[in-house]
Amino acid sequence: MLEAQDKSHGGEYTFGSQSPASSDLQMLEVRPRVFLGGAAAVAEPDHLKEAGIMAVLTVDSEEPDFKAGAGVEGLLSLFVPVLDRPETDLLSHLDRCVAFISQARAEGRAVLVHCHAGVSRSVAVMTAFMMKTDQLTFEKAYENLKTIKPEAKMNEGFEWQLKLYQAMGCEVDTSSTIYKRYRLQKVTEKYPELQSLPQELFAVDPSAISQGLKDGILYKCRKCRRSLFRSSSILDHNEGSGPIAFTHKRMTPSLMLTTGSQAQCTSYFIEPVQWMESTLLGVMDGQLLCPKCNAKLGSFNWYGEQCSCGRWITPAFQIHKNRVDEMKMLPVLGSQTRKI
């Protein structure tokens, strides 16, 4: 709360909702030369010129129609099509949104971030910008923004995405467990019938590549030795907090300390790998079999499954640890192990 009223930002209150000039222009200056607004803010290009806006970021379902004219000459614009719904994937667009604002600012341009009502989508993007630029937590940035625009209220899906953004260090890391899990959760919303799945969802089949397995661990079918997945595909989770997890913690405190947090888990929860694709299409759950020998390896469920540690994982692609063998891929030994 104290940070939200930081004196360094106090001067901007003159641009707040009480300011007749800015309310006429339907926009608020949230940071120096960074404005927030709704569709009305771009309806009259002359107003943009009056406010000195030289860059416009639109996060809306419709792209504003900037007709050629004095108001829009030399105007930079970026349109990011998003709906104001909790299930909308805004996270994947945050990096380029924040980069656009920062770039405009670095060039000395005043920038407007707007959506339709100026309450949810643009607020979420602005909050991300404040988090990154001012190194604020999600809560502090959002609180700060709400002191400037009290009616700001992003939907709960965006709140959750901004917390993930924070957990990734305010930069979307598509190779991180956080992002991979997020992307998997979005799939069932985007493709409820699961008739086709985006290719980027699947990790490359380790049996299809002989190069590039520099380090890390390779997991092979215990029965037929076929390579199944790499350690980079494992989506780690913290132990569940349910009654099962509680019992385990009480009974085996020493085990916990010596073998780490995954000690109770009898399965690996992984991202989908290419060889699973035909199995996953069009069905919500089923078994995962070895693509070579058909041995049962585990199971999957788009609605989630519970790990032996008590944690629910949604969606779940689990491989039982006792069905696979770990194999360390050392740079030199990698090719030698194949020959044996």
Ligand SMILES: [Zn+2]
């Ligand atoms: Zn577990």
Ligand SMILES: [Zn+2]
């Ligand atoms: Zn096998």
